[in-house]
């Protein structure tokens with residue numbers, strides 16, 4: 200497969216007059232299914248950003264946090280959600296909170312290779328950061344939950360994680376007198392329910408946003424904000440290394456699912472799309488904000504350093520049918536790798552300390 | 561030589577049939593479908609053209625109109641003919657923000 204960059208110089212001759220280079224597909228004629236015809240090679244143009252300024256514009260921070268229409272922001276809800284997020288009584292043992300695995304001390308992850316759940320048992324995957332979750336289109340490494348509200352209830356109930364039945368949790372929260380007025384202020388007349396609990400936690404989580412990093416200051420026009428080495432790293436990131444094919448935009452992810460060739464037996468997204476080859480071993484592309492507070496890396500926490508991550512991509516990983524067509528040996532030089540690391544380090548902000556809330560009794 | 565001639569014949573035929581039947585072309589540039597929804601008649605085709613810089617995996621799990629294009633490389637165009645009337649939810653398996661509806665009428 201030619202490098203995507205090579206399409207950029209193509210001239211459009213129009214779809215109708217496009218060159219037919221070969222039939223790639225096959226016809227699947229079956230009862231009760233749409234019929235897929237032959238695939239054709241077509242010359243295309245890419246609307247590639249012209250110049251560094253257009254490229255930089257694609258990385259500008261948004262001005263405000265998006266909240267869904269059916270769960271708008273209120274300060275009361277966010278304050279309640281913060282207490283719930285840090286409250287260990289949401290787990291059956293009263294020993295683990297959301298913050299146990301998604302801690303502000305570790306870039307809103309846990310600093311471990313894989314999470315630790317109920318009974319201190321290791322989980323199968325790395326605890327993802329919740330930074331910038333407000334912008335996510337789909338949740339969990341395997342995309343099994345569609346909203347942050349659904350996500351909030353997932354680990355609470357999961358037997359391997361907080362192991363708490365929702366009915367039991369509602370009874371426990373109702374027995375803590377100071378919670379009642381807070382729920383009432385946030386959700387008048389609705390009371391303590393799974394729905395209001397999830398909405399409060401999700402609202403708080405949406406307020407957890409990476410702060411302005413040196414990269415943002417550079418994007419806004421201050422050339423001194425990052426080093427020349429990091430600027431060259433940004434060029435490699437968007438060019439030769441093709442990182443931006445998946446890690447795109449200000450939060451450095453398009454939320455896509457890709458098998459990046461890690462030698463793990465976990466099929467990830469493939470569990471939900473078993474017939475789709477490219478979804479086997481595919482995991483959601485994480486954003487890269489606060490990245491050097493979030494090691495170890497990858498869905499299985501298997502790579503300890505950014506250098507190891509870049510070496511993995513440079514190598515291309517395990518070549519198997521499910522591996523993304525974007526994965527292939529990159530031929531990066533030692534200098535380019537160092538430039539990429541320098542660039543990635545500019546994505547970490549001076550996160551202000553997060554005060555642990557005083558919890559209701 | 562004969563093989564080559566036959567091959568050319570087959571692909572030209574395939575191309576012209578596709579071009580005739582496909583009334584709607586859906587582009588994918590910038591990781592978005594060029595239309596949120598299209599309406600077609602039963603038996604007509606929609607052309608999914610990957611004019612983006614990355615592969616896509618266009619598919620549908622809607623009953624009666626299931627299909628899966630697999631990994632569609634940039635610069636590839638594929639026709640899909642819809643056989644059953646109804647609303648067909650088309651997604652990209654890779655990019656969760658890519659969703660559209662093909663409304664197939666009798």
Ligand SMILES: [Cu+2]
Nearest residue numbers: 616652654655
């Ligand atoms: Cu896609």
